[in-house]
Amino acid sequence: MATHPPVPSKTGDLISWGNVQGSHLAHGIAHAAQSFSGLTLVVANNSSESQRLTEEIRYFFDGDVFNLPDWETLPYDYFSPHQDIISERLSTLVKIPKSKNSILVVPALSLQLKLPPANYILGHSFTVKVGQTLDLEQLKLSLISAGYQAVDGVFEHGEFTIRGAILDIFPMGSDQPFRIELFDDEVESIRWFNAETQRSTDTTDSIELLPAKEVPLDKSGIRTFKQRWFDFFECDPKESPLYMDVTKQIAPGGIEYYLPLFFEETATLFDYLPQSCQLIFNENLEASLQHNWKDIEHRYEERRHDVRDPVLP
Numbered sequence: 303m304a305t306h307p308p309v310p311s312k313t314g315d316l317i318s319w320g321n322v323q324g325s326h327l328a329h330g331i332a333h334a335a336q337s338f339s340g341l342t343l344v345v346a347n348n349s350s351e352s353q354r355l356t357e358e359i360r361y362f363f364d365g366d367v368f369n370l371p372d373w374e375t376l377p378y379d380y381f382s383p384h385q386d387i388i389s390e391r392l393s394t395l396v397k398i399p400k401s402k403n404s405i406l407v408v409p410a411l412s413l414q415l416k417l418p419p420a421n422y423i424l425g426h427s428f429t430v431k432v433g434q435t436l437d438l439e440q441l442k443l444s445l446i447s448a449g450y451q452a453v454d455g456v457f458e459h460g461e462f463t464i465r466g467a468i469l470d471i472f473p474m475g476s477d478q479p480f481r482i483e484l485f486d487d488e489v490e491s492i493r494w495f496n497a498e499t500q501r502s503t504d505t506t507d508s509i510e511l512l513p514a515k516e517v518p519l520d521k522s523g524i525r526t527f528k529q530r531w532f533d534f535f536e537c538d539p540k541e542s543p544l545y546m547d548v549t550k551q552i553a554p555g556g557i558e559y560y561l562p563l564f565f566e567e568t569a570t571l572f573d574y575l576p577q578s579c580q581l582i583f584n585e586n587l588e589a590s591l592q593h594n595w596k597d598i599e600h601r602y603e604e605r606r607h608d609v610r611d612p613v614l615p
Contacts, residue, residue: 306333310580328358331405331582335363340578341401345408347590349374352409359405366404368394370571372411373558377601378613381555385474385514389459392512393475396423398574408571410590414598416561416568418516426518430482431508434489438464445471449515449553457497460514472497474512482509517564519551530563535612544611562614 307319307330322330335342344359346352349372356369371390373383382388398406399420426448430436445462446452450471453461456479462471472479478494481502492509493502517523527548531539539545547554562568584590605613 306330309334309337325358325361328355329362331355331359332362334580334582335365335403335405338578338580339403340580341398341576342405343408343575343579343581344405345410345413345581345583345587347410347584347586349409349411352407356407359407363405366397366401368397368401368404368406370394370398370406370408370412372409372415375556375558377598378559378605379556382553382558385459388514388516389474389476392423392516395574396427396475396512399576401576402578410587411594413571414591414594415570417570417574418518418561419565419567419569420573422518422565423512426513426520427510429508429510430489430492432489432492435487436482436484436489437487438467438469438484441469445511445514446551447518447520448511448513449517449519451514455500470495471511473509474514476509480506480509515553515557517553517557517561519548519553523564524548524551526565527560527563534563534614537609537612542610542612560614 307322308317310317319327319330331342331344344355346355352369352371356367360367369390371387374387375381375383383391394406395417428444442452442462442464450460450462453463456463456470456472459472459474459476461479462469464470467484469482469484470479471482479497481493481495482489483491483493491505492507493505495502528539528545531545544554544557544560548557602613602615606615
């Protein structure tokens with residue numbers, strides 16, 4: 303007698319698991335992923351279900367299990383997602399295209415959100431290595447262009463500070479911040495450090511710095527934003543606090559909902575998926591997607607008459 307639900311045997315197979323509940327669902331998903339060489343995409347109804355499934359699947363599955371949370375803000379909100387959420391999203395997005403024998407769990411809303419083009423994250427990332435020549439002032443400008451925030455003390459993702467020949471930074475996608483020490487203009491050491499105690503710990507040879515935002519705040523991104531503003535809005539941009547902030551390389555709250563202004567073309571999660579992929583979803587998925595669209599439409603109607611900071615349809 304089988305202890306897990308059946309799995310597809312060939313491309314195009316559609317199998318219904320019936321009433322699979324609790325940990326049996328996570329066990330079934332893990333078995334399906336183990337039987338498949340590519341990426342297994344699991345779509346949950348909402349954020350809480352997505353997070354719970356991710357944790358349960360990790361108990362049964364030895365491979366990589368990624369979670370792509372939605373922004374966890376209201377549609378067209380004046381607030382941006384927490385930096386930890388953006389960090390997890392960017393870290394996951396950069397891993398998806400090359401994922402094999404792994405599992406990606408997403409809430410339904412993540413299928414509906416616009417994403418930057420698939421080449422954006424890698425194109426706006428850079429690596430720092432021990433022994434590398436580094437101009438701290440130029441790096442500071444690059445970090446600000448990538449959306450990082452200069453602070454006095456580094457505690458959260460997307461923050462950095464420079465004190466003499468020492469750079470502290472909490473890269474997106476990293477579990478801990480790093481301390482980079484220079485001798486003249488050469489990287490002498492790279493260490494993890496504890497954000498609470500500020501004490502450095504283990505060393506590493508290199509770190510990858512992902513962008514801190516899903517929108518580019520470099521010169522090219524700002525130029526595209528300014529050009530595309532007039533494709534969507536007729537109001538005077540100088541009367542818009544959001545527009546003026548972006549021109550000053552400041553990311554105002556809720557900037558994620560203006561993502562299409564920063565790119566000639568946007569993407570969806572499906573543009574990031576590898577060619578080999580199997581999909582697992584709940585029978586209530588369509589209802590969840592419709593609920594999300596109604597929520598988006600309702601919030602749009604509430605804000606569509608804002609002439610100072612107009613919203614995208």
